[in-house]
Amino acid sequence: MKKSLFILTLFMLLKPILPVVEYVVNYDYITKVLCVNKETPIMGCNGKCYLISQLAKSSDTEKPISDKRIIVKEVEVLFFQEIKEVVFLKTSFLQTQVLNSNYSNLYNYLNSTSTFRPPTIIS
Template sequence: MKIAAIFLSLFLLSKPLLPLLEYAAFYDYIKNELCENKEAPELQCNGKCHLAKQIVKAGDSENSNEKNQSFKVEISIVYFQETTHNDAVLLSKDENLKISTSYNNTYKFHYTDVVFHPPLA
């Protein structure tokens, strides 16, 4: 797996170098046939004009690939905790109304007969 990753990274990094390697391999053909300035030998272009066009074309293809790619990352966090019946206190309606604690046994509200009237305007 590491070898494949190294090979892939070297291939991606060497992509801009491919026009240079092609220029070196086919120097005579590019110099004599593809050079745009072969009528003006005093410029000593020797096919560098073709090389410059190929490098620009390789750079444009990389930029167009980068523009067309869009990355979307969606992260879903799922959490589930099973509740057991031992954790929850299940009481019937009658038991919910009559909870006996020491506070309920000692406290009594004595003012139940007094009716609250709002102030007269």
């Protein structure tokens, strides 16, 4: 299965290159028989005109696939689920007991708006 898939993928990737491979393999035949400009050797075509026509044919065979009109219908699916009411239960916090009242009374804070200025030393 993997081998056949690999071969198919390889063929799809190399399909645009097949006319070039055919040109290289049958170079003598194409330059002498199939070349359109074989009467004028000054041009130095050497069958490149045939190669260009084959490349154009291969690209034309790929175009109809992309030119097909694709009809896309959008369907909007709406799922509805009733949202239940959120109820918050009243929680009462247990009052903590003061473990050591002496410790809690040690803290003192003085809210002053004056700016601290260090004393000046006169020597």
